[in-house]
Amino acid sequence: xSPVIAVENLSKKYIIGHQxxxxxxxxxxxxxxxxxxxxxxxxxxxxxxxxxxxxxxxxALKNISFDIQKGDRVGIIGRNGAGKSTLxxxxxxxxxxxxGKVKIKGRVAxxxxxxxxxxxxxxxxxxxxLNGAILGMSKAEIKKTFDEIVAFAEVEKFLDTPVxxxxxxxxxxxxxxxxxxxxxxxxxxxxxxxxGDAQFQKKCLGKMEEAGKDGRTILFVxxxxxxxxxxxxxxxxxxxxxxxxxxxxxSVINTYMLNGISELTGEMAFPDDSGKMVQLKKISLLDRExxxxxxxxxxxxxxxxxxxxxxxxxxGLYGYLAIYKPDGTQVLESDSFDAATVNSLDNLPIGMNxxxxxxxxxxxxxxxxxxxxxxxxxxxxxxxxxxxxxxCGFSLDxxxxxxxxxxxxxxxxxxxxxxxxx
Amino acid sequence: MDNQSVLVIEAGxxxxxxxxxxxxxxxxxxxxxxxxILVRYKQTVIGLAWALIRxxxxxxxxxxxxxxxxxxPSEGVPxxxxxxxxxxxxxxxxxxxxxxxxxxxxNAGMISKVYFPRLVIPTSAVIVSFxxxxxxxxxxxxxxxxxxxxxxxxxxxxxxxxxxxFAAAMGAGLWTAALNVKYRDFRxxxxxxxxxxxxxxxxxxxxxxxxxxxxxxxxxxxxxGVIDGFRWAILGGNPQLYWPGFLLSLFLVLVMLVxxxxxxxxxxxxxxDVI
Numbered sequence: 001x002s003p004v005i006a007v008e009n010l011s012k013k014y015i016i017g018h019q020x021x022x023x024x025x026x027x028x029x030x031x032x033x034x035x036x037x038x039x040x041x042x043x044x045x046x047x048x049x050x051x052x053x054x055x056x057x058x059x060a061l062k063n064i065s066f067d068i069q070k071g072d073r074v075g076i077i078g079r080n081g082a083g084k085s086t087l088x089x090x091x092x093x094x095x096x097x098x099x100g101k102v103k104i105k106g107r108v109a110x111x112x113x114x115x116x117x118x119x120x121x122x123x124x125x126x127x128x129x130l131n132g133a134i135l136g137m138s139k140a141e142i143k144k145t146f147d148e149i150v151a152f153a154e155v156e157k158f159l160d161t162p163v164x165x166x167x168x169x170x171x172x173x174x175x176x177x178x179x180x181x182x183x184x185x186x187x188x189x190x191x192x193x194x195x196g197d198a199q200f201q202k203k204c205l206g207k208m209e210e211a212g213k214d215g216r217t218i219l220f221v222x223x224x225x226x227x228x229x230x231x232x233x234x235x236x237x238x239x240x241x242x243x244x245x246x247x248x249x250x251s252v253i254n255t256y257m258l259n260g261i262s263e264l265t266g267e268m269a270f271p272d273d274s275g276k277m278v279q280l281k282k283i284s285l286l287d288r289e290x291x292x293x294x295x296x297x298x299x300x301x302x303x304x305x306x307x308x309x310x311x312x313x314x315x316g317l318y319g320y321l322a323i324y325k326p327d328g329t330q331v332l333e334s335d336s337f338d339a340a341t342v343n344s345l346d347n348l349p350i351g352m353n354x355x356x357x358x359x360x361x362x363x364x365x366x367x368x369x370x371x372x373x374x375x376x377x378x379x380x381x382x383x384x385x386x387x388x389x390x391x392c393g394f395s396l397d398x399x400x401x402x403x404x405x406x407x408x409x410x411x412x413x414x415x416x417x418x419x420x421x422x
Numbered sequence: 423m424d425n426q427s428v429l430v431i432e433a434g435x436x437x438x439x440x441x442x443x444x445x446x447x448x449x450x451x452x453x454x455x456x457x458x459i460l461v462r463y464k465q466t467v468i469g470l471a472w473a474l475i476r477x478x479x480x481x482x483x484x485x486x487x488x489x490x491x492x493x494x495p496s497e498g499v500p501x502x503x504x505x506x507x508x509x510x511x512x513x514x515x516x517x518x519x520x521x522x523x524x525x526x527x528x529n530a531g532m533i534s535k536v537y538f539p540r541l542v543i544p545t546s547a548v549i550v551s552f553x554x555x556x557x558x559x560x561x562x563x564x565x566x567x568x569x570x571x572x573x574x575x576x577x578x579x580x581x582x583x584x585x586x587x588f589a590a591a592m593g594a595g596l597w598t599a600a601l602n603v604k605y606r607d608f609r610x611x612x613x614x615x616x617x618x619x620x621x622x623x624x625x626x627x628x629x630x631x632x633x634x635x636x637x638x639x640x641x642x643x644x645x646x647g648v649i650d651g652f653r654w655a656i657l658g659g660n661p662q663l664y665w666p667g668f669l670l671s672l673f674l675v676l677v678m679l680v681x682x683x684x685x686x687x688x689x690x691x692x693x694x695d696v697i
Contacts, residue, residue: 014695027607093431093537095694102431116535119457121464126457133453134536136446162464 002105003067004186004217005091010064010100012086016056060086062241064100068234073208073218075232075249077225077256080389082238084221085190088112091219092188106185109135113190115175120164124155124174127163131178145181152203153177168378173200180207187211188219205231223372223389225253225328250327257326257370264370264393266294277312278348278375279386285371285394298366298398298412302359306373310348314377317345317385321357322372323364324390331364331410345375365412366398366405440687444539454546459553473557477513481506481561484626494627499657500569506562507656508625508649510555511587515645516616518551518588522595523612526603530697540690541683544599548591555584562656574658583651586675590644593678596686603689603697624649629664637667644678647671 061083068074076084089095091102092110117134118127128149132142150156153174155166163171189208208231212218222228228235228249235252237245244259245252266285273279286303287293296302304321319336334357337343344355371394374387398404398412429439463469481502488494489501496504522544526533529543566572602608623645624632632640640646647668654663 027605030605089694090431093429094534096433096691097431098433100432104429104431106427106429108429110536113531113535117529117532119461121461122457126460130453130457133450134532134538136538139449 004070004072004105005068005219006103007064007066008101008103010061010087010090010102011059011098012061012083012090012095013098014058014060016058059241061090061097064238064241064243066236066243066246068217068219070105070217071212071215072234073212073220073232075228075235076219076221076238077223077228077235077253078238078244079260081240083241084238085112086241087238088188088190088219088221104186107136108186108188109179109182109184110188111135111179111182111190112188114172114179118163118171118175121162123162124150124159124166127174128178131175132182135179135182136184137182141183149174149177149181152180152207168383169200172383176200176204180204184216186217186219190221191223223387225257225324226330229253229328253328254326257324257328260370260390260393264390266392266394267292268388268391270388272309274311276386277310277380278314278317278377279309279311280306280373280375280388280391281309281352282307283371283373283388283391285392294394296394296396297400298364298396299361299400301361302394304357304359304371304392306355306357308345308348308353308355308375310350310353313347313350314385315347315379317348317375317377317379318343319345319355320372320374320376323359324370324372325410326368326370329410331369332359362412362414364396365407365410366396368395369393440539444541447538447542450538450542451546451549454542455549455553458546458550462550470557473554474561477506477509477558478561480513481509484509488626492627494631497628497630497657500565500571503562503565503569503571504628504653504657505626506565507653508623510558510562511583511648511652512620512623512625512645513558514551514555514587515591515594515648516619517554518548518591519594519598520612520616521547521551522591523598523602523608525595526599526693526697527606527609533697534694540693541596541686544595544686545592548588548595551591552588573656576655576658580652580655583648583655586651586672587648589679590648590675593675593680593682596682597678600682600686600689603693619643619645628653629667637664638670641667641670642674644671644674648675 064083064087076087078084086095088110089112090097091104092108092112094110094112115131117131119130122130128146129139129142133139150159153170153176155170155174158166158170163174166174187208205227208218208220212231218231220228220232232249234247235245235249236243237252237256245255267283269282270280272281282305284292284305285294285296286305287296288300290303306319321332321334322330323332324330336345336355370390371392372390374389375385376383377385396412398407401407401412401414463472466472468475484505485502488505489496525543525547526540533540533543598608598612602612622643629637629640629646629650641664648671650663650668650671
């Protein structure tokens with residue numbers, strides 16, 4: 001059987017400007033540069049065209065080729081900047097490839113953002129129609145699935161309220177519900193499940209699994225290896241615009257994570273990004289003495305220190321921390337609001353803020369681990385504030401217990417065995 | 423499976439299924455226009471009445487300035503009707519032109535996240551202005567009843583002139599919309615052209631007062647031909663169409679429309695990368 005999606009030698013080049021900060025060109029500069037070039041040509045007619053030093057070519061994708069069969073659920077993984085989003089944008093025809101070719105059979109729908117085209121002044125009902133039309137549904141199709149959409153989003157009571165008065169949870173639910181009821185042959189989804197509460201995420205995943213069973217093909221980008229391994233049968237690993245590995249999800253994730261861990265260190269710093277209202281500047285793993293470390297033992301605490309730069313105060317800001325095994329198993333998850341009654345990240349003051357999270361001794365079993373970190377807030381667009389993803393890695397040894405490093409299981413907690421008097 | 427269409431994505435390939443896609447997304451024209459109209463009058467007290475009040479007051483000012491103060495000739499029809507027959511196409515053109523010109527920028531979020539033929543966006547902006555045009559047409563009917571003025575057979579040619587106005591607004595709008603994506607200078611050029619255009623187009627006065635030897639030159643402004651056409655169709659009787667000028671305007675409108683579509687189509691595929 002011929003594949004549903006056939007990608008052949010796909011490449012995409014961007015020209016990136018260096019000195020200029022504006023995203024768009026001003027006519028003035030174009031005219032000035034044009035005039036300069038013209039004068040140069042007149043005065044030095046035989047000089048070779050010099051390369052513009054302020055512009056540089058950047059290949060977001062380099063010679064990508066792969067095939068996807070009907071009904072496959074394919075995960076696309078890779079670090080930030082690996083080319084995942086560019087690939088999705090080309091597949092959903094938002095931007096054109098520079099070279100190469102893609103053949104897709106059947107209707108494609110893409111969901112690169114939750115609620116594209118939603119208008120805050122319009123009511124829920126009006127937005128369902130508008131959003132549906134933007135995503136490519138016909139009016140008749142929307143009418144047919146309208147009740148299902150409303151039921152899925154659980155917003156019956158607020159259908160005639162402008163969405164600007166919705167809670168952010170309702171907004172996301174409604175937006176996802178519209179997209180989830182598209183019935184395309186190929187569905188392209190970009191990290192949209194990162195938003196919304198856990199229960200709703202589960203519902204969305206269920207909906208996508210169902211779509212896969214109906215013979216639809218799904219392409220799914222996520223940083224969350226847990227969701228990828230749950231949802232996807234095949235996986236494509238992109239690295240710096242090239243394919244590193246394609247195959248069974250389990251094995252691809254495994255090599256991806258293992259590769260990640262060899263590159264991961266006990267400390268990671270991030271360059272300033274003024275576009276982020278709140279940004280993780282540095283994360284460090286510290287031992288008992290306060291030194292950056294990557295090797296720990298089970299009898300000592302692991303202190304995770306965060307330096308967070310706040311450029312704008314965000315109500316509802318929270319931090320999210322997850323610890324993974326190299327095979328993608330998530331062993332721990334922690335939100336900044338779940339241990340204490342007060343969320344210490346809520347409304348952080350502008351400036352540099354430092355936090356510490358301690359993993360107590362005898363919590364995790366021996367082995368390799370990596371740490372995922374992200375920040376979110378319901379008051380930010382699309383919820384997400386800063387998603388550095390997998391940032392640090394460490395290894396744990398068990399030196400003191402009898403079994404030591406031969407102990408199986410995820411925990412190193414020593415359980416006392418006490419004999420009860422009968 | 424076999425009868426399913428195969429989509430091929432390749433550099434420069436978009437051309438082939440573009441017009442078919444445009445047809446497939448035809449409902450989006452309606453939805454985007456509907457959204458803009460709905461949003462425009464949300465949280466306003468008198469709502470749609472604004473579409474009547476603005477042109478009416480403009481007309482009153484023009485009548486006072488050009489007829490009462492400047493004492494310009496009215497070609498034998500009530501001056502308010504003379505003004506309004508020109509104000510209708512001018513307001514349609516100016517609001518469609520500026521709406522279409524800004525449309526891509528104000529829908530940037532959609533452009534970078536969803537695929538659909540981008541022509542839908544500026545066209546919807548023009549449709550929104552067309553709805554306003556139809557609403558303010560009510561005032562013209564009211565004025566005609568008030569003055570007991572009946573148009574003659576020429577009124578049946580009006581749709582043709584409406585179509586020409588539509589073409590002029592689309593042509594100019596497509597150019598500025600596409601250029602605006604790359605050069606934001608056009609954000610400042612658009613309001614200037616609209617303001618300037620009102621003075622150099624025969625809105626408050628009849629183009630008959632322009633000396634004969636200058637009329638052809640005057641018709642380089644395509645709106646001159648459009649407005650003259652409107653007056654010719656609506657006012658009946660007196661105003662004569664100055665054919666050389668009208669044909670020149672018509673020709674320029676067509677050139678602008680065709681080149682506008684070509685330029686828009688050429689730059690369209692890079693919109694998402696540049697915007």
